[in-house]
Amino acid sequence: MKSIWDYANPQLRDLGVYEPGKPIEETARELGADAASIIKLASNENPLGPSPKALEAMRQALQSAHRYPDGGGYYLREALAAKLGLRRENIILGSGSNEVLEFLGHAFLNRDDEIITSEHAFIAYKLIAAVFGARTIQVPSPDLHHNLDGMIAAITPATRLIFIANPNNPTGTLLSQREIDSFIAALPQKIVVAFDEAYFEYVENPPDTLKFVRDRRNVIVLRTFSKIQGLASLRIGYGLAHPELIQVLQKTRQPFNVSGLAQAAAVAGLQDEEHQRKTKCITDEGRAFFEQEFAAMRLEFAPSSANFVLVKVGDAASVFHQLLQRRIIVRALKGYDLPEWIRISIGTMEQNRTCIDALKEVLAKA
Numbered sequence: 001m002k003s004i005w006d007y008a009n010p011q012l013r014d015l016g017v018y019e020p021g022k023p024i025e026e027t028a029r030e031l032g033a034d035a036a037s038i039i040k041l042a043s044n045e046n047p048l049g050p051s052p053k054a055l056e057a058m059r060q061a062l063q064s065a066h067r068y069p070d071g072g073g074y075y076l077r078e079a080l081a082a083k084l085g086l087r088r089e090n091i092i093l094g095s096g097s098n099e100v101l102e103f104l105g106h107a108f109l110n111r112d113d114e115i116i117t118s119e120h121a122f123i124a125y126k127l128i129a130a131v132f133g134a135r136t137i138q139v140p141s142p143d144l145h146h147n148l149d150g151m152i153a154a155i156t157p158a159t160r161l162i163f164i165a166n167p168n169n170p171t172g173t174l175l176s177q178r179e180i181d182s183f184i185a186a187l188p189q190k191i192v193v194a195f196d197e198a199y200f201e202y203v204e205n206p207p208d209t210l211k212f213v214r215d216r217r218n219v220i221v222l223r224t225f226s227k228i229q230g231l232a233s234l235r236i237g238y239g240l241a242h243p244e245l246i247q248v249l250q251k252t253r254q255p256f257n258v259s260g261l262a263q264a265a266a267v268a269g270l271q272d273e274e275h276q277r278k279t280k281c282i283t284d285e286g287r288a289f290f291e292q293e294f295a296a297m298r299l300e301f302a303p304s305s306a307n308f309v310l311v312k313v314g315d316a317a318s319v320f321h322q323l324l325q326r327r328i329i330v331r332a333l334k335g336y337d338l339p340e341w342i343r344i345s346i347g348t349m350e351q352n353r354t355c356i357d358a359l360k361e362v363l364a365k366a
Helices: 025-031 052-064 074-084 097-108 124-131 150-156 177-186 210-214 245-251 259-271 273-296 316-325 350-365
Strands: 091-094 114-118 135-139 161-165 192-196 219-224 237-240 308-312 330-331 338-345
Touching: 025 316, 052 259, 052 316, 074 091, 074 237, 097 124, 097 161, 097 192, 097 219, 097 237, 097 245, 114 124, 114 150, 124 135, 124 330, 135 150, 150 177, 177 330, 192 316, 210 219, 273 308, 273 350, 316 330, 316 338, 316 350
Parallel strands: 114 135, 114 161, 161 192, 192 219
Antiparallel strands: 091 237, 219 237, 308 338, 330 338
16 A cells, blocks of 8 residues: 555655754653743743733734734834835735745745755755755855855856855854855846845844845845744744845735734834843843853854854763753754754843853763
8 A cells, every 4th residue: 555655745755854942841741840940042032022012912912813814914014114214015924934935935946946055054944945846055164154155156057046044043153244245246146045134133233135125136134023022932024125026925925824913013022122122132141151151161162143152062962961851951953964062042141050050060970
């Protein structure tokens, strides 16, 4: 008897599955512990939670939960356009910025096409390519930074999309304006470049990629409400591009893909600049603390521009499990070809200190 796999798209058989950070509830069940005692520093979430204004907007939006949301996201797109100096026609909303990545796959990828990305880049890029039967060309990054010259050299007639996370996940490294400008100047017009800027708001002086949108280059900038806005559970993100590119992507979007609850929370959260400042402040403090401690422990780490730090600990899988036994969740990175490294999200200072104390204990035993 044949398996259902004999009828499914063949590229799905060997496709890896994205593994998110281990959930608090799952860890609590496994350890027989109270969920409140678990410290999760694995998924780059906002330790302060959502803006109070976003929480109030969600409570009010629940009264209309029986109605379909605004399928075009008018008010949120208007609010984003006003904040960013763009037009509503420059913006597409997604169920997280990951869904906008899928829109790009639907719009531009066919079997045997190619995408280009960095060796240690967000794993979702190559998973999306595989779903559409496209090949992923990974450009080596031995210093944990994007090699933009290598990406240009890797372009072939089959290249359709290039994905660049800046700051990069999981390394936290940042490309400069000069590097990006030189890259875009050397890029063939027919190739679409996605700048994934999920951690944009954590950067002190971020490079300007929206100028390429205004210049009508085939560039899309991806951002999210999951990180500094603290709305990860609501799944809401957006893409910024010239109107014709947005029109192409709108053809791939399902109706009502972003809930009314998420849209209301995002509009309110966008206006709460004080909450964003507090989040950035606690992140800057925590990142400096981790990097100072790693230096004192003589551990190699990647200086980060995001809300996490990548650190080399030896047997990362073992360190991950030992920290888990101490009720601390971090992220081991074997799936990113970084088997000796863990990524630690920045939490409250109390959580950060607890994590460092536990890490010192684990490494001392090793």
